[in-house]
Amino acid sequence: MPEFLLFDLGSTSLKWQVRSETGLVLEEGRHDWTASVSASELPQCRPRAVWMVRVGMAEREESLRAALRARYGGVPVVSVHPRAEGPGGLRLDYDLQQFGADRYCALLGVVARTRKPAVIVDAGTAVTVDLLDEDGRHLGGYILPGLRGGLEAVNRLFTDALQTQVAPTLRLTGATFPADSAVLPAHDTGKALLHGWRLGLAGAVQRLGAEAGGAQQGVEWWLTGGDAGWLSTLLERPVHVVPGLVFDGLWCHLRPRRGKGGTA
Numbered sequence: 259m260p261e262f263l264l265f266d267l268g269s270t271s272l273k274w275q276v277r278s279e280t281g282l283v284l285e286e287g288r289h290d291w292t293a294s295v296s297a298s299e300l301p302q303c304r305p306r307a308v309w310m311v312r313v314g315m316a317e318r319e320e321s322l323r324a325a326l327r328a329r330y331g332g333v334p335v336v337s338v339h340p341r342a343e344g345p346g347g348l349r350l351d352y353d354l355q356q357f358g359a360d361r362y363c364a365l366l367g368v369v370a371r372t373r374k375p376a377v378i379v380d381a382g383t384a385v386t387v388d389l390l391d392e393d394g395r396h397l398g399g400y401i402l403p404g405l406r407g408g409l410e411a412v413n414r415l416f417t418d419a420l421q422t423q424v425a426p427t428l429r430l431t432g433a434t435f436p437a438d439s440a441v442l443p444a445h446d447t448g449k450a451l452l453h454g455w456r457l458g459l460a461g462a463v464q465r466l467g468a469e470a471g472g473a474q475q476g477v478e479w480w481l482t483g484g485d486a487g488w489l490s491t492l493l494e495r496p497v498h499v500v501p502g503l504v505f506d507g508l509w510c511h512l513r514p515r516r517g518k519g520g521t522a
Contacts, residue, residue: 263305263330266360266504267312267322269383270406271484275505276303281513283502294321297329308335309512311359311504337521338363338511345510346370347394361386361399366507367500368480369394375477377467380504381485383407385459387466392476400466405485408455416447424448441492460492 261284266273272295276285289299308326312319319337326335340354340362346369350357361380365388368376376390383406388399403411413421427448441457444450467479481490482503490497500506512522 260306261303262509263301263303263308264505264508265308265310265312265322266508267310267314267318268360269314272322273505274301275502276301276305277509281509283505286502294318295325297325300325300329305330305333308333309338309508310335311338311363311508313358313360336512338508339521344369345513348390349393349395352396352398358386360504361388363504363507363511364388364480364482365390365396366510367482367503367505368507370506370510372478375475377477377479378503379463379467379479379481379483379486379489381405381463381481381483381489385463385483385485387463389467402459402462405455405459408459409451412451412455420447424451427452456488456492460489463489464493464495 260279262277262279264275264277270290271288272291273288274286275283277283285301285303287301289295308330310319310322312322323335326333338359340350340352340357340359342350342354344350344362344366346366348365348369350362360382364378364380364386368378368390373392373394375392378386378388378390380386380388381404383404385402385404386399387402389397391397413424416424424447427446441453444453479493479495479497480503481497481499482501486499486501490499
């Protein structure tokens with residue numbers, strides 16, 4: 259059965275899915291990766307084509323392509339770039355040179371699911387908040403520093419001794435939060451930073467989404483990205499958490515053009 263290998267090459271990690279001809283997710287995984295990856299770290303499959311979405315430096319994509327050639331030979335590799343008019347009626351007025359391919363694919367993932375107005379939040383290294391109307395038109399968006407980047411920036415302002423003291427707490431991000439991780443006022447600097455940034459980020463996302471999407475009737479909220487899980491628990495409204503939203507959009511974008519190499 260033909261398989262398609264999808265990659266989401268983000269700023270701090272490489273995520274992947276193997277999908278069947280019909281789009282069924284057969285395997286998925288991720289690597290923490292900021293510079294390069296070896297062929298042996300790639301999935302053990304025989305893909306008909308490789309599709310990817312990349313943010314950040316082009317050199318990182320070239321490194322991944324080299325590993326793909328070493329692993330899979332001459333399999334076609336397609337890299338997605340945003341289009342002003344995308345599948346499903348998506349329309350962008352944004353400067354396409356500045357609009358991330360991951361944001362574009364997340365929007366496509368929502369358009370493929372609903373025709374209702376939407377607030378789409380991708381909570382990763384950066385947090386993006388994008389707005390769609392009921393016709394699939396992008397109404398603009400916002401970008402915020404993500405949890406890790408914000409904590410690292412603040413931590414650099416401290417003395418070496420204090421950085422050492424708070425480092426273990428600041429590593430409690432994403433999936434490593436304790437099950438009962440509260441955001442109450444803290445009595446040490448590490449927790450004060452962690453709780454403050456989490457609450458502040460949630461409050462900012464809540465305000466931005468409400469301000470921009472509040473005038474639309476029946477607006478739905480969609481969350482994706484590595485920090486979507488904990489962020490959803492702090493938002494005071496119903497949300498859809500879809501970890502693979504970028505992959506869904508990548509699939510929607512390239513499904514009509516299977517097997518062609520280069521960019522799309």
